[in-house]
Amino acid sequence: MHFDVLIRSAQVLDGTGAPPFQADIGIRDERIVAIGELGQHTATASLDATGRYLAPGFIDVHTHDDTNVIRTPEMLPKLSQGVTTVVVGNCGISASPVSLEGKVPDPMNLLGRVEDFRYPSFAAYAAAVDAAIPSVNVAALVGHTSLRSQVMNDFARPASMAEIDAMQALLARALDEGALGLSSGLAYRNAFHAPTAEMKPLVAAVGKAGGVYTTHLRDEFAGLLDAMDEAFATARCGEVPLVISHLKCAGAGNWGNAHRALDRLDTAARHQRAHCDCYPYTAGSSTLDLGQVSDEIEITITWSEPHPDQARRPLKAIAADWGVSLLEAARRLQPAGAVYHNMSEDDMQQVLAHPLSMVGSDGLPNDPHPHPRLWGAFPRVLARYSRDLGLIPLSEAVRKMTSLSAANFGLTDRGVIREGAFADLTLFDLETLEDTADYDIPIAPAHGIELVMVNGVIGYRHGAATGERAGRMLRRSRHLTHRMEDSP
Numbered sequence: 297m298h299f300d301v302l303i304r305s306a307q308v309l310d311g312t313g314a315p316p317f318q319a320d321i322g323i324r325d326e327r328i329v330a331i332g333e334l335g336q337h338t339a340t341a342s343l344d345a346t347g348r349y350l351a352p353g354f355i356d357v358h359t360h361d362d363t364n365v366i367r368t369p370e371m372l373p374k375l376s377q378g379v380t381t382v383v384v385g386n387c388g389i390s391a392s393p394v395s396l397e398g399k400v401p402d403p404m405n406l407l408g409r410v411e412d413f414r415y416p417s418f419a420a421y422a423a424a425v426d427a428a429i430p431s432v433n434v435a436a437l438v439g440h441t442s443l444r445s446q447v448m449n450d451f452a453r454p455a456s457m458a459e460i461d462a463m464q465a466l467l468a469r470a471l472d473e474g475a476l477g478l479s480s481g482l483a484y485r486n487a488f489h490a491p492t493a494e495m496k497p498l499v500a501a502v503g504k505a506g507g508v509y510t511t512h513l514r515d516e517f518a519g520l521l522d523a524m525d526e527a528f529a530t531a532r533c534g535e536v537p538l539v540i541s542h543l544k545c546a547g548a549g550n551w552g553n554a555h556r557a558l559d560r561l562d563t564a565a566r567h568q569r570a571h572c573d574c575y576p577y578t579a580g581s582s583t584l585d586l587g588q589v590s591d592e593i594e595i596t597i598t599w600s601e602p603h604p605d606q607a608r609r610p611l612k613a614i615a616a617d618w619g620v621s622l623l624e625a626a627r628r629l630q631p632a633g634a635v636y637h638n639m640s641e642d643d644m645q646q647v648l649a650h651p652l653s654m655v656g657s658d659g660l661p662n663d664p665h666p667h668p669r670l671w672g673a674f675p676r677v678l679a680r681y682s683r684d685l686g687l688i689p690l691s692e693a694v695r696k697m698t699s700l701s702a703a704n705f706g707l708t709d710r711g712v713i714r715e716g717a718f719a720d721l722t723l724f725d726l727e728t729l730e731d732t733a734d735y736d737i738p739i740a741p742a743h744g745i746e747l748v749m750v751n752g753v754i755g756y757r758h759g760a761a762t763g764e765r766a767g768r769m770l771r772r773s774r775h776l777t778h779r780m781e782d783s784p
């Protein structure tokens with residue numbers, strides 16, 4: 297057999313959690329066609345991977361890259377981490393189906409400016425992604441807050457029956473056109489007033505289509521467990537698989553509760569398909585939320601529209617300079633972005649290590665001084681938490697970013713190294729692997745990612761993009777089931 301690319305003598309982590317094994321991998325067109333001892337075959341390009349690990353390309357299940365995959369299709373923050381697929385549209389905010397005039401509702405402003413919201417249908421968005429040919433594959437959720445923005449003028453109340461019907465129609469069409477499911481961001485002020493009764497008919501539409509429901513919970517602080525129960529009930533009612541976004545115990549008063557939250561997740565998962573995603577840091581980041589302003593934690597401002605000169609400074613220092621309270625300073629800074637150091641390391645590690653958690657960066661690509669997770673989340677899990685701290689075996693860490701993610705989001709023939717699967721691959725050197733982005737210098741590519749292939753095309757090699765991009769829109773093709781026992 298003749299291969300387009302032959303990767304020789306790699307330590308293969310196939311994504312399933314199985315221990316690594318040494319093999320050659322033959323690739324033709326966009327797929328893996330052979331695995332084993334392939335020395336007798338010819339190849340157009342052949343590369344020696346001795347001493348390196350070859351994994352399925354990482355799937356970033358929690359992103360806000362909606363408009364960036366079109367505007368900056370190189371997608372270096374993700375490609376340089378070994379990510380080959382991004383799931384966009386999380387936390388209730390998506391670029392489609394949306395058209396906007398005037399002000400962009402919070403936190404949709406994380407995705408871009410008003411002119412970036414120009415995809416009135418999911419089909420139009422998907423076509424724009426395909427036309428941009430990003431370096432990574434893209435799969436997309438529809439955001440509940442985005443749906444609200446299309447049918448409501450006032451977000452500080454529940455939607456009316458007529459508005460729910462209108463959102464349901466928009467959602468059903470998007471699901472028909474290939475959206476993976478629905479996301480919500482119930483903690484944000486523009487979705488907080490949506491009661492469970494508003495969510496249920498929308499989630500039911502997702503269940504009917506065989507999609508997935510992801511939710512940034514209504515409360516990640518003292519009310520975490522109740523918010524989890526609400527999410528389980530909503531998903532159960534719609535017979536839809538659930539992913540709790542960036543599960544965390546936020547706020548100093550809530551530290552030490554991860555085992556309670558994970559117990560709750562385990563219990564629910566006995567009866568319904570339920571998972572979570574997690575990023576390997578103890579700080580969160582989003583728009584500046586007055587409800588989260590507290591002197592118990594450190595808050596750093598990353599951007600501010602009225603006071604751009606205050607970016608990168610602690611809120612405490614700004615308030616002291618201005619001679620005002622933290623809350624008043626925060627009010628004056630808005631609209632703004634912030635990093636909140638609001639988790640405990642032990643809680644985060646428990647969530648990351650749990651078998652039902654996947655890795656998602658939650659990176660904010662439009663923040664001028666982003667949280668380091670944008671450039672570092674995936675290598676950090678492998679290097680710091682698996683190799684250095686031994687929190688999880690390497691094969692398990694890779695499973696959390698590949699096969700588990702593909703199964704939960706219905707991405708067929710991805711997230712696994714086997715004959716017939718798409719050739720989305722990441723080759724890395726575990727010895728030199730390191731996330732280099734930190735809170736001071738957050739825009740920095742990881743070390744040790746040696747090669748990244750997307751759909752059979754090498755997009756990244758020797759620390760730089762090759763200029764060849766082969767990502768595409770991944771439209772929903774599989775009907776997901778809500779019961780744990782019939783997992784794909």
Ligand SMILES: [Zn+2]
Pocket residue numbers: 386387481512541542
């Ligand atoms: Zn979120």
